[in-house]
Amino acid sequence: MEKTQGDFFLNVFAVVRLIPKGRVTNYGAIAKYLGAGRSSRMVGWAMNASHTQKKKVPAHRVVNRNGELTGKHHFPSPFMMQELLEKEGIKVENDKIIDFKKCFWDPMKELEV
DNA sequence: TGGGTGACCATAG
């Protein structure tokens, strides 16, 4: 339905929306979960399209493998991402997530129990 | 149809 874009994009959005509050994930995990392998770039690109999606996509919960807010620069306001993360209870410093391992949410692990 | 691109990740120097 409404395949405005590749199912991949929608799939990425779906996974991102499933991210619980106070948790974060990385592009590689999503890419792997989708079976895209290391095409994590596509995931990031999909998030870029998330801006066009009507539904709200918590892109601020998606960070790179290092736990850095790489995509913050793509937000309406680069500070919004950090603000949102802190609002969810995630400590962020220097555009990096503290205790990233604790907040890390792996779709493969959590969804594929 | 083909080429360029990307909010990445991993390895090498």
Add this chain to the structure above:
DNA sequence: ACTATGGCCACCC
């Protein structure tokens, strides 16, 4: 420690 390069795979023109 940082920089450079390759690979990856889907989307857009």
